[in-house]
Amino acid sequence: MNMPLLVVSDDHGNIFEIPHLRMAAMALTEMCLPQEDHLIPLPRGSNLFMLPGRTPVGYDPQTGQFATIENFQGAKISAVAAFMAPAYVQFLRPAYTSAPGAPRLSLYCYTAVGWYNGKFYVPAERIDEDTRQDLKNFNEKKISRAAHSMLQRYPNNRLVAHLVDKCVHCYSCPAARNFVMERWECPVPTSPACNAGCVGCISLQPQQSTVVSSQERIAFTPTIAEIVEFTVPHLEQAPRPVISFGQGCEGEPLLEGELIAESIKQIRAHTQRGIINLNTNGSRPRTLKTLFEAGLDSIRISLNSAQEDFYRAYYNPQDFAFSDVGESIALARGFNRWSSLNYLVFPGFTDHKAEMAALHTLITEVKPNMIQTRNLNIDPEWYIQELGLEKLKPDFIGMPDWINYIRTSYPWIKLGYFNPPREEMKREHFGF
Ligand code: SF4
Numbered sequence: 001m002n003m004p005l006l007v008v009s010d011d012h013g014n015i016f017e018i019p020h021l022r023m024a025a026m027a028l029t030e031m032c033l034p035q036e037d038h039l040i041p042l043p044r045g046s047n048l049f050m051l052p053g054r055t056p057v058g059y060d061p062q063t064g065q066f067a068t069i070e071n072f073q074g075a076k077i078s079a080v081a082a083f084m085a086p087a088y089v090q091f092l093r094p095a096y097t098s099a100p101g102a103p104r105l106s107l108y109c110y111t112a113v114g115w116y117n118g119k120f121y122v123p124a125e126r127i128d129e130d131t132r133q134d135l136k137n138f139n140e141k142k143i144s145r146a147a148h149s150m151l152q153r154y155p156n157n158r159l160v161a162h163l164v165d166k167c168v169h170c171y172s173c174p175a176a177r178n179f180v181m182e183r184w185e186c187p188v189p190t191s192p193a194c195n196a197g198c199v200g201c202i203s204l205q206p207q208q209s210t211v212v213s214s215q216e217r218i219a220f221t222p223t224i225a226e227i228v229e230f231t232v233p234h235l236e237q238a239p240r241p242v243i244s245f246g247q248g249c250e251g252e253p254l255l256e257g258e259l260i261a262e263s264i265k266q267i268r269a270h271t272q273r274g275i276i277n278l279n280t281n282g283s284r285p286r287t288l289k290t291l292f293e294a295g296l297d298s299i300r301i302s303l304n305s306a307q308e309d310f311y312r313a314y315y316n317p318q319d320f321a322f323s324d325v326g327e328s329i330a331l332a333r334g335f336n337r338w339s340s341l342n343y344l345v346f347p348g349f350t351d352h353k354a355e356m357a358a359l360h361t362l363i364t365e366v367k368p369n370m371i372q373t374r375n376l377n378i379d380p381e382w383y384i385q386e387l388g389l390e391k392l393k394p395d396f397i398g399m400p401d402w403i404n405y406i407r408t409s410y411p412w413i414k415l416g417y418f419n420p421p422r423e424e425m426k427r428e429h430f431g432f
Helices: 140-153 158-168 174-180 224-237 253-270 285-294 308-315 322-334 353-366 380-387 399-409 422-427
Strands: 005-010 015-023 025-027 030-032 039-041 047-051 054-060 065-068 075-083 088-090 096-098 114-116 119-126 185-188 242-245 275-280 298-303 338-345 370-375 414-416
Touching (some): 140 158, 253 285
Parallel strands (some): 275 298
Antiparallel strands (some): 047 075, 054 096, 114 119
16 A cells, blocks of 8 residues: 555645645654554544644655645645544544644544545554444434433433433433443443543633533532432443443542442442443542442543653642552552553653653552553643653654553553453453
8 A cells, every 4th residue: 555645624624635745644743654554444433623723744755755735726724633433542643733823722632644545544553342432333313212211211310311411412422322222331420520630631621721621521419329220220231331430521530439439339239240430530549448348340540641740740630649549550459450541642652662661660560450542632732732742852662562562561451442341351361
């Protein structure tokens, strides 16, 4: 295959290729060419975005140089990026130069994209074979009917109403859609508050921010009865069931520790089936201990970096230390529960040698069962600026080699994207 052609957009959002330029990409602050064998057809369920105020950069095979292109056939053009479907990890971001005063990009992930032989291509890999969030599983009519019947089944449950009215209907959240379809992982948001201030928080942005959060944070704290009412039937009846506290439409669930602990106890008084999971920032190991004692099965702890300075620059922790995060992961090991790192991937930084050394130290100390690779949803230049990443030497190995490194260096670690159900934990020879 030849290198795909550069893809751009006009001011009306019409996306097309530039016949004389090949696609280029970036890792950290470096321009590069994607390797052909690292390109895959754009996964179904992905979207393409025009990037306002960003001038596309392609590769000119005639000159062997990268080339900026501002106009095509007399019309102004902008760079284009792909926002990939879940379960895929990106290798490179798109190549462009930003005009002074270019608007900050919304809170999505931006992946390089090109056009070859009638198809869009992206430098990426499917990292999890689980199809729970694949587009093929979502039939709009069936989801709409199922959402309606959920509201009828639980007419007085505010949390079910939130999941249906906001998460299914407004955000098309795949996890909430799977809840109404009575299958797989079911979200259980509980916390309106948080004790961190992540730069790219998708549920709350400060008033002065120039980006809007892509979801609205839940505005109430549900009762134990509301939580138990729909999670018990889900665990009892759904295939490969998981219920997960800690969602994109809430704050930090550890701030609702007592509520969650009591809910877990009451759920487990009804059923032992399925996995009760917590997605968290891992800020309160003592609270987490009470949750494990109550019967929590697994945790997924998010972090953008294993280096404290970069972690602090992104998370802005208010009342906890970086060491609390490590302690929380280690606690899961002590309780013989499943632990995942939700590792926020940024090409050129995640695979940077200094970051890899810090991750090695963390893995060696806390021994997680899994690393879930999550493409970081943020304007790449904003992230670089907030963390001061432009000062880093371009000492990175490339995301494909990073994946190989994790697989070969830590064979006990499952590399993936989703919180596993009990069946999969068993297959991974974990003690469940
Ligand atoms: S921990 Fe989660 S909810 Fe809290 S600021 Fe960060 S992204 Fe937002």
